[in-house]
Amino acid sequence: xxxxxxxxxxxxxxxxxxxxxxxxxxxAQRVWPPPSAQVxxxxxxxxxxxGLLIFATLYVxxxxxxxxxxxxxxxxxxxxxxxxLGNALAWWGVAALGSRPTTGLAGDLATGGPYRFTRNPQxxxxxxxxxxxxxxxxxxxxxxxxxxxxxxAFIAPFSEEPWLEARLGDAYSDYKRRVRxxx
Numbered sequence: 001x002x003x004x005x006x007x008x009x010x011x012x013x014x015x016x017x018x019x020x021x022x023x024x025x026x027x028a029q030r031v032w033p034p035p036s037a038q039v040x041x042x043x044x045x046x047x048x049x050x051g052l053l054i055f056a057t058l059y060v061x062x063x064x065x066x067x068x069x070x071x072x073x074x075x076x077x078x079x080x081x082x083x084x085l086g087n088a089l090a091w092w093g094v095a096a097l098g099s100r101p102t103t104g105l106a107g108d109l110a111t112g113g114p115y116r117f118t119r120n121p122q123x124x125x126x127x128x129x130x131x132x133x134x135x136x137x138x139x140x141x142x143x144x145x146x147x148x149x150x151x152x153a154f155i156a157p158f159s160e161e162p163w164l165e166a167r168l169g170d171a172y173s174d175y176k177r178r179v180r181x182x183x
Contacts, residue, residue, distance in 0.1 A: 002063045006141050009056035012049045013148030019046065020152055023159040032156065033104040033163050043104060057130075057145045061137030068138045075135045082132025089114060090125025097122070109168050111175055119179050123153040157181055 023030035034043040066072065092114050094102050101107030102122065114121035130146040130153075161181075164172045 002060065002141070005056045005059045005063070006145075008052055009060055009142075009145035010148065012053040012056065013145045013152065016046070016049050016053065016152040017148055017155070019049075020155050020159050024155070027159075027162055030159060030163070032159050039105070046104065053145060053149055057133070057142055057149070060145065061133055061139040061142035064137070064139040064141040066138050067140040068134070068143065069140075070135070070138050072138060075138060079132040079134070079136025079138075082128045083136060084132075086125045086128030086130075086132055088125070090122045090129065093121035093125060106167065109164075109171050109175060111179075116179070118183060119176070119181050120157050123156060124182060126150075126153045 019031045023032045031042045032046055034040055034046070036042075096113030096115055097110045098107055101110070118124060127150050130150050134143050134146045161176070165176075
């Protein structure tokens with residue numbers, strides 16, 4: 001069972017990375033962000049893959065606990081701190097942006113809350129969550145889908161920014177000049 005779930009986690013993460021690269025290379029045929037203000041197949045494809053990735057990685061990390069060989073207690077503490085910080089940042093970003101734009105559907109430009117400091121607080125939070133989980137679970141197998149998911153969180157803004165510039169115009173361009181992409 002662990003092998004099957006690991007395969008699902010890695011495949012979901014790899015497909016997300018591939019879809020993001022596709023969306024960057026072919027913006028007219030992008031999958032992320034969804035090309036329509038309506039919920040279409042692109043929306044469902046991305047969110048089904050994200051759901052599979054999350055649940056499969058959680059299962060793998062728990063089932064494979066301890067295989068990474070780290071000294072358990074210190075790394076569990078570091079992982080726990082990263083999990084808490086990552087969740088706080090990600091959910092602060094959701095609260096500031098709103099649920100609809102968080103899921104990739106059109107919304108207004110958010111420049112308050114964590115968006116004052118970074119254009120992508122949710123992705124930074126996601127990366128911290130993933131790193132924290134791998135360290136807390138101390139799992140060699142959870143490391144691989146988590147790394148792919150971190151890559152997707154890193155490259156997603158490169159797919160979103162042209163879309164945001166086209167939708168929001170000068171307001172987004174000004175915001176981009178004032179606030180860094182990540183840190």
